[in-house]
Amino acid sequence: MSKYSILVINGPNLNLLGTREPGIYGAGTLQDLTANLDKVAAECGVSLEHFQSNHEGQIVDKIQSALHRHDFLLINAGAYTHTSVAIRDAISGVSIPFYEIHISNVHSREPFRHHSYLSDKAVGVIVGFGLKGYEYALRAAVDYLHKQNH
Ligand code: CA2
Numbered sequence: 527m528s529k530y531s532i533l534v535i536n537g538p539n540l541n542l543l544g545t546r547e548p549g550i551y552g553a554g555t556l557q558d559l560t561a562n563l564d565k566v567a568a569e570c571g572v573s574l575e576h577f578q579s580n581h582e583g584q585i586v587d588k589i590q591s592a593l594h595r596h597d598f599l600l601i602n603a604g605a606y607t608h609t610s611v612a613i614r615d616a617i618s619g620v621s622i623p624f625y626e627i628h629i630s631n632v633h634s635r636e637p638f639r640h641h642s643y644l645s646d647k648a649v650g651v652i653v654g655f656g657l658k659g660y661e662y663a664l665r666a667a668v669d670y671l672h673k674q675n676h
Contacts, residue, residue, distance in 0.1 A: 528573040530671045532664065533596040534563060536578040537585060537604030543657075551629050554657045566661055570668045582606055582613065589616040598667045599624035600660065607632075607642045614643040623670065625663040628653045 536556065544555030554562075560576050567574040575596070577588050585606065592599060599622050606613055607626070617624060624647075631654030632639040645651050649670060652659040 528571055530572045530597045530668070531575070531595065532567070532572055532598045532600060532667055533575050533577065533592050534660070535585060535588060535599060535601040535603070537602060537606050538580040540602060540604055541578050541580070552656045559657050559660060563660055563664055566664050570665065572668055582610055586612050586616040589613070589620055592622055593620045596622060597671055598622065600627060600663050600667060601625070601644070602627040602629065603644060607644055608638055610643055614647065617644065617647060623649045625649060625667060626651045627659050627663050629656055629659060630654060
């Protein structure tokens, strides 16, 4: 059994990856992303759970259920990043360290995407590296956990 468990959360519309807007979000599907992360997790010796939902309350429930089950969260909250005090409060409530991920460079897009309700609570933020950003975040999370728990 792996020593560390990491939960990957993808928010609204990210189930559409690879089917539309490839210019912004790339050509890979959510399934491709999941398969690549599983491969990297196996290489690093950690367990991964994947969760995607289009519903804010379901994301809140999932974060609450992560308490005592997961050591780290990787979250792309999609559009809820810019609107959701509830997701911010859920993450603060469980006190699990997390990285915030965005596929696109939100800072080069519309002004309403420049503010995040999560960034100031995150250990780090990865923005604009496409789907590769999830892999970078996973590898960084593994380093973080090893350093924290030497
Ligand atoms: O860049 C990101 O990862 C975002 O979190 C994606 C969100 C957007 O609201 C954020 O501002 C930035 C949107 C996800 C929509 O994903 C789609 C993927 C393929 C086709 C259509 C939408």
